[in-house]
Amino acid sequence: MRNVEKIFSEMRETVHNGPVAIKKLRESGRKVVGVYCNYTPWELISAAGAIPVALCSTSEKPIAAAERHLPRNLCPLIKASYGHALTDTCPYFHFCDLVVGETTCDGKKKMYELLGELRPLHIMQLPQEQDGSMSLKLWRHEMDRLRERLEVLCGVKITDKKLSDAIAARNAVNKTAMRFFNLATLPDPVVGGKEIMLVSDYLRTTFDDEKGAALVHELTEALLNNYIDGERRRDSFAHRILITGCPMGESLEKVVDALESESGDSVVVGFENCGCLKCYGFSAEETGDPMDALAKKYLSIPCSVMSPNEGRKELLLEYVRKYRADGVIDVILQACHTYAVESYTIRRFLAAEGVPYMAVETDYSQGDTGQLSTRFQAFAEIL
Numbered sequence: 001m002r003n004v005e006k007i008f009s010e011m012r013e014t015v016h017n018g019p020v021a022i023k024k025l026r027e028s029g030r031k032v033v034g035v036y037c038n039y040t041p042w043e044l045i046s047a048a049g050a051i052p053v054a055l056c057s058t059s060e061k062p063i064a065a066a067e068r069h070l071p072r073n074l075c076p077l078i079k080a081s082y083g084h085a086l087t088d089t090c091p092y093f094h095f096c097d098l099v100v101g102e103t104t105c106d107g108k109k110k111m112y113e114l115l116g117e118l119r120p121l122h123i124m125q126l127p128q129e130q131d132g133s134m135s136l137k138l139w140r141h142e143m144d145r146l147r148e149r150l151e152v153l154c155g156v157k158i159t160d161k162k163l164s165d166a167i168a169a170r171n172a173v174n175k176t177a178m179r180f181f182n183l184a185t186l187p188d189p190v191v192g193g194k195e196i197m198l199v200s201d202y203l204r205t206t207f208d209d210e211k212g213a214a215l216v217h218e219l220t221e222a223l224l225n226n227y228i229d230g231e232r233r234r235d236s237f238a239h240r241i242l243i244t245g246c247p248m249g250e251s252l253e254k255v256v257d258a259l260e261s262e263s264g265d266s267v268v269v270g271f272e273n274c275g276c277l278k279c280y281g282f283s284a285e286e287t288g289d290p291m292d293a294l295a296k297k298y299l300s301i302p303c304s305v306m307s308p309n310e311g312r313k314e315l316l317l318e319y320v321r322k323y324r325a326d327g328v329i330d331v332i333l334q335a336c337h338t339y340a341v342e343s344y345t346i347r348r349f350l351a352a353e354g355v356p357y358m359a360v361e362t363d364y365s366q367g368d369t370g371q372l373s374t375r376f377q378a379f380a381e382i383l
Contacts, residue, residue, distance in 0.1 A: 002222030004233075007215065008195065011202040018205035019091030025051055025207060026095045031154050034096040034119070036081060037104060038274050038301055039126055041143060041294050043284065045100075046209075047158050047166040048150040054204045055099070056090035057081040058249025060364035069114060075335045076364040077247065078107045085118050093119065098153055100146065102126045104305045105338055122149050130299055130306055140295040147291070163290035169209050170283070176213040177203060177280035180220045184269040184323040189234040190223045193241075193256035193268025197248060200275050238267040239383045242325035244316060244346070246333040247274035251364035255331055258372040265380045269323045272316055273331070278302070281315075304338035312342070313349050320355055326383045327356035329376075334363045356383055 014021075026032050031050040035042070036057060045052040062083025063076060069086070070079055084090035093099070101112045102124045112123060124142040127135035147158055180199055183190050199216060206212035223233075241259055248255070248271060259266045270277060284290070284297040302311030320328065328350055332339045343359040350357045358379045362368055 002226055004219065004222050004226065007219045007222060008198065010215065011198055011219075015198070015201045015205050018207075021205070021207055022051065022053060022092055022095050031097045032092070032095045033150070033153075034093055034099040036099075036108075037102050038279050038303070039102045039104070039124070039298050040100050041146070041298055043163065043166040043170045043290075043294060044143065044146060044158070045150060046169070047162040048147075048154045049156055050097075050150065050154055051207055053092040053096070053207075055081065055093050055096075056084040058247070058251050058364070059084070060251050060366075062087050062089055063364065070111065073335055074107050074111075075105070075333050076251075077333055077336075078105075078111050080251075080364060082111050082115060085115055098122060098149070100124065104303065105336070107335070122146060126305070127299065128305065128307055130302075130311065136295060136299060139299045140291060143291055143295050160290050163294075164286065167284045167290055167293060168286055171286065173203060173209050173213050174280045174283045176216050176220075180216050181270060181277060181280070182322075183220065183223055184240075186227060188227070188232055188236040189238065189240065189267045189269055190227050190232075192234060192260050193243070193271070194253060194260075196268065196271060196276065197253070197256070200271075200279070203280075234267050235265075238265055239326045239380050240269045240324055241266045242270050242272055242316070242319055242323060242328050243268055243331060244272040244312075244328055245331040245339050245343075245359075246336050248331065249275075251366075252331065252362070254366055254369045255329070255360070255362070255372060258369060259329070259376050261373060266376065269325060270319055272319050274303075277315070277319060304342045309342065313346070316346065316350070317353060317355075320350075320353075325355070327358065327379060329379075330357065330359040332359055332361045334361055 033045045033050045033052050034055040035052055036055055042052045057077050057080050059080055063079045065087045066079040066083030085093050088094055096119050099119045099121050103109050103126045115121060127138050129135050151158055203212050256268055259268055278301055282297055282301060284293040302309055302315055330343050347357050
């Protein structure tokens with residue numbers, strides 16, 4: 001049997017030491033560009049020679065500080081993002097030379113106005129629909145604006161060759177990540193939800209695409225070979241759950257814990273949300289104009305800020321079938337209006353496909369863990 005736990009331990013250590021790694025890179029002269037959203041083109045940042053970093057946004061701790069400036073009835077992700085920046089408790093934000101934001105939801109747009117007082121900020125004007133040539137032209141224009149900003153920041157010329165190389169490198173990471181996520185196609189689950197979240201976190205904190213992809217490949221091979229040899233790391237009879245909705249992270253591990261507890265009788269087989277399938281499941285074409293390829297890739301991401309958002313239905317159904325999910329849990333953060341409104345559409349769509357669905361509204365506090373466990377147990381009984 002291959003030592004899977006040793007690999008997971010190395011990944012946890014890498015995630016833990018991420019702030020030290022980014023400090024060393026910054027001190028070596030590399031520029032650091034902070035991002036909050038899947039719509040940010042990591043390939044463009046990498047082509048400039050800068051380091052793209054995912055900024056802290058999933059902890060309850062800085063929310064009280066953020067509420068000195070922001071309304072209490074605002075999405076916890078927005079408050080946590082600003083709170084970390086305000087209190088200087090996100091090491092990645094601390095070392096940022098530039099922060100890139102997008103005009104996704106209204107709360108983020110207004111929060112960025114305050115965030116811009118703390119760090120240099122570049123805002124990309126995101127179209128609100130994905131169909132039509134004008135949306136693509138607008139998003140290509142925003143890509144060009146960011147390209148110019150990064151060239152000034154890094155003092156380089158971002159050539160098409162550099163862009164093409166960055167696209168190929170990112171596509172390789174995506175392919176490796178999806179091969180790991182697609183272990184969920186096996187008859188019996190081999191990993192749980194927190195392990196899937198760990199791999200996603202690891203790939204964002206290695207800051208070395210080749211090294212990160214190599215370890216994920218090693219993990220996938222070890223899990224697959226051990227499975228063939230007869231190892232079963234998860235209950236073969238557990239209900240297979242696909243999670244959708246708002247981004248998951250530190251404070252929302254409580255959802256996975258409640259689902260995968262002994263009484264929950266379930267296992268998370270995938271995350272159709274920001275950070276996993278919506279992040280690594282989309283790759284840019286490696287032929288033609290690289291800027292057009294990036295614009296098409298990122299505009300195709302089916303986030304609830306898009307209207308209409310038919311792509312999310314298609315993506316959900318694809319992974320429900322591919323991972324043979326017994327049910328879908330929609331995790332909606334309080335005051336996230338786009339996902340909250342869209343939950344009715346998703347519920348109706350999945351019902352027509354015969355897929356059990358439950359929406360849960362929560363925040364970053366841990367006070368509702370018991371309630372979540374009770375609801376998930378009831379959901380498991382229905383399954």
